[in-house]
Amino acid sequence: MSAPVWNNKVVKWVDDRLPVFSMLHHSAYEYPTPKNLSYMWNFGSLAGFVLVTMILSGIFLVMNYTPHADMAFWSVERIMRDVNYGWLIRYIHMNGASMFFICVYIHIFRGLYYGSYKAPREMLWWIGILILLAMMATAFMGYVLPWGQMSFWGATVITNLFSAFPIIGDPLVTWLWGGFSVDNPTLNRFFSLHYLMPFVILGLVVLHVWALHTVRSNNPTGVEIKTPQDAIAFHPYYTIKDLFGMGVFLIFFLFFVFFAPDFFGEPDNYIPANPLVTPPHIVPEWYFLPFYAILRSIDFTVFGIPAKLLGVLAMFASIIVLFVIPWLDTSKVRSSKFRPVYKWFFLILFIDCFILGYCGKKAPDDYFMGIEGLKVITVGQLATLYYFAHFLLVMPIVGKLERPKPLPASISESVLKGGANA
Amino acid sequence: MSQTVQSSGDHTPDENRRDFLTLATTAVGVVGTGMALWPFVDSMNPSKDVLALASVEVNLSNIPVGQAVKVMWRGKPVFIRHRTEREINEAEEVSLNELVDPQSDEARVQKKEWLIVVGVCTHLGCIPMGTATGETRGDYDGWYCPCHGSHYDTSGRIRKGPAPLNLVVPTYTFLTDTSVQIG
Numbered sequence: 001m002s003a004p005v006w007n008n009k010v011v012k013w014v015d016d017r018l019p020v021f022s023m024l025h026h027s028a029y030e031y032p033t034p035k036n037l038s039y040m041w042n043f044g045s046l047a048g049f050v051l052v053t054m055i056l057s058g059i060f061l062v063m064n065y066t067p068h069a070d071m072a073f074w075s076v077e078r079i080m081r082d083v084n085y086g087w088l089i090r091y092i093h094m095n096g097a098s099m100f101f102i103c104v105y106i107h108i109f110r111g112l113y114y115g116s117y118k119a120p121r122e123m124l125w126w127i128g129i130l131i132l133l134a135m136m137a138t139a140f141m142g143y144v145l146p147w148g149q150m151s152f153w154g155a156t157v158i159t160n161l162f163s164a165f166p167i168i169g170d171p172l173v174t175w176l177w178g179g180f181s182v183d184n185p186t187l188n189r190f191f192s193l194h195y196l197m198p199f200v201i202l203g204l205v206v207l208h209v210w211a212l213h214t215v216r217s218n219n220p221t222g223v224e225i226k227t228p229q230d231a232i233a234f235h236p237y238y239t240i241k242d243l244f245g246m247g248v249f250l251i252f253f254l255f256f257v258f259f260a261p262d263f264f265g266e267p268d269n270y271i272p273a274n275p276l277v278t279p280p281h282i283v284p285e286w287y288f289l290p291f292y293a294i295l296r297s298i299d300f301t302v303f304g305i306p307a308k309l310l311g312v313l314a315m316f317a318s319i320i321v322l323f324v325i326p327w328l329d330t331s332k333v334r335s336s337k338f339r340p341v342y343k344w345f346f347l348i349l350f351i352d353c354f355i356l357g358y359c360g361k362k363a364p365d366d367y368f369m370g371i372e373g374l375k376v377i378t379v380g381q382l383a384t385l386y387y388f389a390h391f392l393l394v395m396p397i398v399g400k401l402e403r404p405k406p407l408p409a410s411i412s413e414s415v416l417k418g419g420a421n422a
Numbered sequence: 423m424s425q426t427v428q429s430s431g432d433h434t435p436d437e438n439r440r441d442f443l444t445l446a447t448t449a450v451g452v453v454g455t456g457m458a459l460w461p462f463v464d465s466m467n468p469s470k471d472v473l474a475l476a477s478v479e480v481n482l483s484n485i486p487v488g489q490a491v492k493v494m495w496r497g498k499p500v501f502i503r504h505r506t507e508r509e510i511n512e513a514e515e516v517s518l519n520e521l522v523d524p525q526s527d528e529a530r531v532q533k534k535e536w537l538i539v540v541g542v543c544t545h546l547g548c549i550p551m552g553t554a555t556g557e558t559r560g561d562y563d564g565w566y567c568p569c570h571g572s573h574y575d576t577s578g579r580i581r582k583g584p585a586p587l588n589l590v591v592p593t594y595t596f597l598t599d600t601s602v603q604i605g
């Protein structure tokens with residue numbers, strides 16, 4: 001691509017020495033984008049927006065936050081009551097975490113539905129999963145910082161997961177804690193890492209976008225760009241669309257910030273941490289619930305591997321499996337729009353994740369949706385089974401057996417024919 | 423230069439020397455980095471002041487029969503229960519093959535009437551209920567962990583639920599009949 005000619009002298013002077021303007025021009029004006037992207041393609045840029053919001057609100061929170069076991073809780077209360085607009089900054093940060101996961105989960109399901117993980121986008125997909133893992137670590141450690149009851153006991157239960165590993169388990173947990181229980185050293189290191197991790201995420205996002213610009217965006221048809229007619233410039237067409245999406249998204253986000261700031265939270269976290277009393281019902285934040293359900297659904301021993309270790313392995317496996325789906329999916333067609341059978345399995349997977357989330361929220365011995373005799377743990381086990389079966393069985397088998405619908409010859413053709421049978 | 427270009431088959435002495443240097447440099451680099459990393463890793467282990475808080479002394483004279491207390495030891499609770507005759511019998515009568523983590527009651531106490539265990543569920547570290555009077559003690563009269571439903575008996579042994587092991591017995595010594603040192 002030819003280098004742009006800059007008329008502005010200052011711009012030209014800078015660009016000759018550090019080609020930032022050429023780079024922006026290259027990735028925004030010249031970057032050819034499929035012309036048929038739907039609103040499902042808005043969530044990547046939205047997630048990026050939320051990341052920046054989290055970093056900014058976080059930096060201002062730190063100015064008033066004290067990372068010490070005796071003071072953390074009250075410093076957060078001070079932020080809420082005394083610091084000018086402290087309540088606003090904290091509520092933005094608190095709800096921002098939920099918004100981040102909403103955007104990223106939609107973004108991931110989008111990728112799953114349209115086969116965006118398939119060649120040549122494997123690296124792009126992998127970096128995305130690394131971002132998800134880093135986000136989980138960040139959000140988990142951030143949630144510990146206000147040092148309420150849920151902070152403390154969530155940290156205790158999750159760090160104890162590592163004790164499941166044979167031999168190294170106990171020393172590992174002691175090392176994570178810096179003591180013999182979750183305590184001040186734990187809080188301090190979590191604070192340090194909670195500050196660091198978002199910048200690691202930022203670095204991963206740069207790689208993610210780099211990979212994206214190398215392999216280009218997928219699109220609802222899953223057919224690659226073939227001629228210039230299939231594409232339009234990112235700016236102004238998609239900058240304006242992303243901006244519009246951001247407006248709608250901000251209404252949603254700020255609704256929670258102003259009118260239901262504790263909607264996603266647990267009231268128990270407004271009780272200061274007490275190492276001697278566990279709250280009767282510990283639940284993780286909503287975005288961890290499906291994984292928590294998988295963890296708990298394993299209450300049996302297999303080949304002498306204890307249930308506790310097996311649960312932990314299953315939970316990690318539920319994310320690790322996402323790394324290999326580019327090879328588990330044997331279909332030649334990317335977009336599920338043209339996959340009459342797989343489409344339905346995708347829907348089941350989607351619902352399955354909500355069922356897992358529900359099971360993660362309830363106590364294992366509760367009845368599922370109040371249905372007498374149907375225990376939450378049993379449903380959780382079935383849902384876990386389907387989760388893994390979807391990736392390990394459905395993806396390879398359906399991909400081989402299914403007869404996809406005919407693909408459009410190009411993006412342009414599908415657009416001209418109208419979206420319906422695209 | 424000319425030597426490296428012509429080498430299609432055998433390695434020249436120069437190349438062998440170069441390979442050796444590369445390997446040696448890599449090895450020193452890896453070991454050196456590992457050694458430089460260790461202080462940072464170890465700095466995250468419990469520090470000396472944390473290790474120093476290793477023991478507490480408890481006065482037992484004001485714990486009536488049938489009741490229990492929680493004391494803090496190394497940042498976690500220790501349960502001290504003054505067991506009743508019935509609770510002791512219950513603990514002793516269980517046959518070992520009924521147990522998930524087989525251990526006789528004898529092996530877990532120094533004096534029958536005093537059960538001393540670390541009050542941390544061996545599943546994922548919650549504090550089981552049953553120490554304060556009025557709290558549920560679970561199906562086996564000991565403790566009940568609300569987090570994922572583990573039941574412990576009057577010897578602090580796991581009987582039902584996801585926890586794999588009995589409540590841990592800390593090291594302790596009776597200083598007198600009414601005072602014990604934990605740790």
Ligand code: HEM
Nearest residue numbers: 054055058059061062065090094097139142143145146198
């Ligand atoms: C990936 C981006 C981030 C995520 C997902 C995230 C997540 C969270 C969460 C879930 C909380 C607990 C909120 C609560 O319940 O009160 C929290 C607290 C906190 N975070 Fe972050 N955070 C991010 C970035 C940052 C950054 C970059 C900083 C600092 C520069 C920061 C500083 C803090 C502080 C000081 C608290 C404690 C105050 C409070 O609890 O409101 N965060 N974070």
Ligand code: FES
Nearest residue numbers: 543545546567570
């Ligand atoms: S922590 Fe006690 S049952 Fe899970």
